[in-house]
Amino acid sequence: MEFKLINPISGDDATYTQKIIAAFLHTHLEQYGDETEDILKAIAYAMNPDKGGNIVIGLEDQKIVGAVVVNNTGMKDYIPENILVYIAVDNSKRGKGYGKKLMEKAISVVEGNIALHVEPDNPAKVLYEKLGFTNKYLEMRLVK
Numbered sequence: 001m002e003f004k005l006i007n008p009i010s011g012d013d014a015t016y017t018q019k020i021i022a023a024f025l026h027t028h029l030e031q032y033g034d035e036t037e038d039i040l041k042a043i044a045y046a047m048n049p050d051k052g053g054n055i056v057i058g059l060e061d062q063k064i065v066g067a068v069v070v071n072n073t074g075m076k077d078y079i080p081e082n083i084l085v086y087i088a089v090d091n092s093k094r095g096k097g098y099g100k101k102l103m104e105k106a107i108s109v110v111e112g113n114i115a116l117h118v119e120p121d122n123p124a125k126v127l128y129e130k131l132g133f134t135n136k137y138l139e140m141r142l143v144k
Contacts, residue, residue, distance in 0.1 A: 001058045001065060001098060003105050008049040016057055016064065018043045024064045028088035032122055042085045045071050053082070056106045058089075058098060065090045066098050068106040070114065081112030087124065099127055107131070 006013055006021075022039040033039070046053030046069055058066035069086040073079055084106065089098045107114065117139060118125045 001060055001101055003102075004057045004059060005109055006047070006055040006057065008047055008052055012047065015062075018047065021055060021057065021064070021067055021069075024067055024090075025069070025086050025088050028091055029086065030091070032119060032124075033086075033088070039069075039086060042069050042071060046085075053085075054106065054109050056102060056109065058102050058105075060093075065093050066102045068102050070106055070110050073115075076112060080115040082110045082114045084114055084116035099124065100131070103127065103131055 004013065004016065006016065012018065018040060022036050022043055025039050026033055026036045043055060045051050046055055051072060051074070053069065053071035055070075056068045057064050066089040067086070068084065070082050070084050073081055073083055075081070087099065087102060087106075089102065114133075116128065116133065118128060
């Protein structure tokens with residue numbers, strides 16, 4: 001697998017557009033995903049030079065087999081500087097280490113700490129724990 005980094009500095013890629021990446025994520029996130037419009041918002045945030053983040057795509061034969069979206073939080077020191085918003089691996093490639101390679105690449109390209117949210121029953125939770133992520137807080141939300 002080869003990697004391609006897309007961020008405000010490197011810019012958009014004509015081959016791997018924001019819509020193509022969002023469609024990939026929507027398809028392969030399955031029950032843990034969001035609507036394409038919401039995924040596009042996270043990608044647009046990462047690509048905004050005033051906000052920022054990084055998108056890492058994993059490629060095999062020029063085809064996307066994995067994607068990660070990490071957004072900057074702008075809250076260094078009291079909240080991690082980055083939040084992993086989305087990661088997905090092509091469902092036909094799961095169990096072969098692609099997720100771990102994508103995460104390792106994403107971790108290596110961002111500056112600062114990374115937070116993420118994961119459902120308790122999501123199989124990716126085990127990967128995050130193996131990579132050193134810990135559960136410091138129980139997240140609570142008020143939905144208005």
